Amino acid sequence: MRIPGVRPVWRILRRPRVQDRLLTIAVALPGLYALPASFIVPVASPAVRADAAAVVLGALALLARRSRPLLVALTTVALDITTALFTPFSVAEPASLVAFYTLGRYTPARLAWLTALATAIAEGFAMWATKGSANQVGNGLMLLLAVGVGHFFRLRYELRERRELHAAENAVRAERRRIARELHDVVAHHISVINVLVGAGRTTMATDPARAQEVLVTAERTAREAMSEMRELLHVLRAEDDKEPEDHSGVGAAEVATLVEQARAAGLPAALTIEGEPAPLPAAVDHAVYRIVQESLTNTRKHAPGARASVHLIYEEEAVAVEVLDDGTSWTPGGRDATGAGYGLSGMAERVALCGGQLQTGPRPRGGFRVHARMPVPGHAAQPPPNPERRSSVDQRAARG
Known part of the structure; x- marks a missing residue:
C-alpha cells in the first residue's frame, strides 16, 4: 500500500543539498541548545559556551563537505584540538566523525588515510603536551574508523556502478549480435532468391519473354522487401524508443x-x-x-x-x-x-x-x-x-x- 505524498517527499530528501542541510541541523542541535542555555544558567562555565560554539561551527562546516572534504575535515579537527586544549572536554565532536567519513567517501584513499593518521598523531601529541593524557588516542582511532567506513561505502558504490555498466554493455552487445544475425538472414535469404530469379529470367528471356518479365518483377519485389527489412533493422540502431525513424526526404x-x-x-x-x-x-x-x-x-x-x-x-x-x-x-x-x-x-x-x-x-x-x-x-x-x-x-x- 502506497501512502500519497511519500514519493515526492522521498525525492526531495534524496537531494544532496537537502541531506547536508538536515545533517547540519542534526549535528548542530546540541550546540544550539547548550549555547543559549549557558547564558541563562548562572553556574554555566565559559568552557561550556566554548564547546557549544565549537559544535555549531563544526556543524556549519559540514555544508561544504562534498565540495571541500579535506578542508572541512581539517576545520573540524582544528576545532576539536582547540576545545581539548582550552576546555576540560576531550571527546571528538560528531562533526569531525561526519567530516572524516566524507573524506573517506569522496577523496582518494591514500589522501584520506594519511590525513586521518596525521590527525590522530597531532591530537595525541597535543593532549600529551598540555595535559599529559592519552585520551585523544581514542579520538584518533574513531577518526580512522570513520575514514574506513566512508571508504567502504565508496568501494561498494563503485562496484555497483561497474556491475551496472557491465550489464548495460552486455545488453548492448547482445542486441547488436541479434540485429547482426537478422541482417545476415535477410541478406542471405533475399539475395539468394534474387540471384535465382534473375538467373531464371536471363535464361527464359529469349524463349518466353512474358515469363521472364514475371520473374524479374518478382525479383524486384523481393529486393524491395529486403531493402525495407534492412532499413527497419538499421533504424533500431539509431532511433530512440519513442522517436520516429529519421526522414531523409528533402535532405541533402x-x-x-x-x-x-x-x-x-x-x-x-x-x-x-x-x-x-x-x-x-x-x-x-x-x-x-x-x-x-x-x-x-x-x-x-x-x-x-x-x-x-x-x-x-x-x-x-x-x-x-x-x-x-x-x-x-x-x-x-x-x-x-x-x-x-x-x-x-x-x-x-x-x-x-x-x-x-x-x-x-x-x-x-x-x-x-x-x-x-x-x-x-x-x-x-x-x-x-x-x-x-x-x-x-x-x-x-x-x-x-
Whole structure:
C-alpha cells in the first residue's frame, strides 16, 4: 500500500543539498541548545559556551563537505584540538566523525588515510603536551574508523556502478549480435532468391519473354522487401524508443542553402560559400553533409548567441568537404540536432565514419568553434585532410565575412 505524498517527499530528501542541510541541523542541535542555555544558567562555565560554539561551527562546516572534504575535515579537527586544549572536554565532536567519513567517501584513499593518521598523531601529541593524557588516542582511532567506513561505502558504490555498466554493455552487445544475425538472414535469404530469379529470367528471356518479365518483377519485389527489412533493422540502431525513424526526404547538400536561409531568418548571421563544381553525391554522404550543417548551425544559434556563422561546401575531385565556423565565445558542444534524431558531435562523428571520412571539431585559435568534415566519394581513394594553409585561408574568409 502506497501512502500519497511519500514519493515526492522521498525525492526531495534524496537531494544532496537537502541531506547536508538536515545533517547540519542534526549535528548542530546540541550546540544550539547548550549555547543559549549557558547564558541563562548562572553556574554555566565559559568552557561550556566554548564547546557549544565549537559544535555549531563544526556543524556549519559540514555544508561544504562534498565540495571541500579535506578542508572541512581539517576545520573540524582544528576545532576539536582547540576545545581539548582550552576546555576540560576531550571527546571528538560528531562533526569531525561526519567530516572524516566524507573524506573517506569522496577523496582518494591514500589522501584520506594519511590525513586521518596525521590527525590522530597531532591530537595525541597535543593532549600529551598540555595535559599529559592519552585520551585523544581514542579520538584518533574513531577518526580512522570513520575514514574506513566512508571508504567502504565508496568501494561498494563503485562496484555497483561497474556491475551496472557491465550489464548495460552486455545488453548492448547482445542486441547488436541479434540485429547482426537478422541482417545476415535477410541478406542471405533475399539475395539468394534474387540471384535465382534473375538467373531464371536471363535464361527464359529469349524463349518466353512474358515469363521472364514475371520473374524479374518478382525479383524486384523481393529486393524491395529486403531493402525495407534492412532499413527497419538499421533504424533500431539509431532511433530512440519513442522517436520516429529519421526522414531523409528533402535532405541533402542541395538543401544546405535553404538551411542557411532558415538560420538567417532565425536571427543567426550566416553565409554560404561553395567551391568547386556541385555534383551528385551518394545518399549517405549527401545526408551527412546536410545533417552536419544543420547540427552546427543549430548549436551556434543555441549556445553562442550573437555569433556569426559561415558554411563552406567544397566539392573536390574525389571527395566533398564541409566546414562550419562561428566566432562565438560561449559555444558548448552537446544536445541534439534540430530534428531530434542526432546525437550532437558524436552523431556527426558516426555519420562521417560511416562514410569513410574524417571529422575535426574544436575551438578556433581566434575564438569561436570549428566543425570540419571531409568524406570521400565511394569508389575513389581517400585523400589526406586539407592542409593547414588552406584551412587558414578559409578561416580568414569567414572572419572577413
